Amino acid sequence: MIALVIRDLRLAIRAGGGFGLGLAFFLIVTVLVPFGVGPEGATLAKIAPGILWVGALLACLLSLDRILALDYEDGSLDLLATAPIPLEGVVTMKAAAHWVTTGLPLTLAAPVFGVLLNLPQPGFAWVTLSLAIGTPALSVIGTFGAALTVGLKRGGLLLSLLVLPLYVPTLIFGAEVSRRGAMGMETATPLLLLAGITAAAVALLPFASAAAIRVNLR
Amino acid sequence: MSIWEYANPKKFMQTSGWLLPWVAALSAVALVVGLVWGFFFTPDDYKQGSTVKIIYIHVPSAMMAINIWVMMLVASLIWLIRRHHVSALAAKAAAPIGVTMTLIALFTGAIWGEPMWGTWWAWDPRLTSFLILFLFYLGYVALWEAIDNPDTAADLTGVLCLVGSVFALLSRYAVNFWNQGLHQGASLSLDKEENVADVFYFPLLVCIAGFVGLFVALLLLRTRTEIRLRRLKALEARERMA
Secondary structure (H helix, E strand, O other): HHHHHHHHHHHHHHOOOOOOOOHHHHHHHHHHHHHHHHHOOHHHHHHHHHHHHHHHHHHHHHOOHHHHHHHHHHHHHHHHHHHOOOOHHHHHHHHHHHHHHHHHHHHHHHHHHHHHHOOOOOOOHHHHHHHHHHHHHHHHHHHHHHHHHHHOOOHHHHHHHHHHHHHHHHHHHHHHHHOOOOOOOOOOHHHHHHHHHHHHHHHHHHHHHHHHHHHOOO | HHHHHHHHHHHHHHHHHHHHHHHHHHHHHHHHHHHHHHHHOOOOEEOOOOHHHHHHHHHHHHEEEEEHHHHHHHHHHHHHOOOHHHHHHHHHHHHHHHHHHHHHHHHHHHHHHHHHHHHOOOOHHHHHHHHHHHHHHHHHHHHHHHHOHHHHHHHHHHHHHHHHHHHHHHHHHHHHOOOOOOOOOOOOOOOOOOOOOOHHHHHHHHHHHHHHHHHHHHHHHHHHHHHHHHHHHHHHHHHHHH
């Protein structure tokens, strides 16, 4: 299973795997927002935590169809499905590799981009922490969406339509942690709920993803 | 006599064909009686004036929007567990009705909200979770449309319906946490002392019955259409083989 993660990471980093694409997209979203809402520091400071979360979410969404589509096209997904490790394990590792190539860089970049949005001082730690806890859920949920649409010719748009409503609870709690943190309020409750969503998604969704892949490979 | 007999499309077609006109007629009568009673023979509310009468469309459609999703969940489970095609087709047939009901509830809510709250839309927990429910319906319908193989489509939409139900429920409580609302709390509960006044309550019940009947009638009609469509495809395939 570790070998599978390493393989996916290699594929993502080498040969135009789109490793930096999500990050670049995140940067562009962050840069565009001040053009849209105006450069006043007070306004930006107020919306910064939310923008960082929405930006990270969209950047994550952008890379979802790569999780399974390439493996489906060249047939390696069939091999993985017949491999001795259970398919549930395979999709979990796929999601983990996606998180390392997307969620982790986004989390690390978020405080840097926070400077651009005039994020209040106490917010930096909370935005980073909430993204670190929340982005694994985004990867796992996204893998489920990718598993549903893997057999489709033009699944990209459909994938977004399916996955975005599923992202709502994660986004609500993640952005709430960041917002409260930035305003210096108590954050324990949304943080625990966010962690709960991530834990439940990681534990349960791979079964649904594996079931969807089995149907699609039939 | 068991409900599983209706997994046989022939049996289902027979019974539903017989049932359909009766359900449709009953629903039409209930809707006419309920709406006429509600619109013309109930007093105006002392605070809300005549806008209170939107309740006769708003509440039943909102109830149906949620319950249709539950029905789709049950039908999807039956398909995934027992693989009865009629069940999958019923879930497919129900989804667009659910979309419509959700839209009706959202729009009548906006029309009601404008004079009462002074705004068409507020990010109130109930309104927000309904919008999210609408998105879930859209995704479900889009997935059905996108997949060619009917069995694959039924399987994948079934899985989506299960996962979506969990997340829809989660979103419902997440938005509660996220914002406090303008919308009033439950006022039709069976176990509470204080509910909506009887003058409004009884015509509302008739309207709800009418909406349930309307849904059942539309569902039967649409499922019959889906079954016929499936048969037609089978015939065409046989023609091509010969």
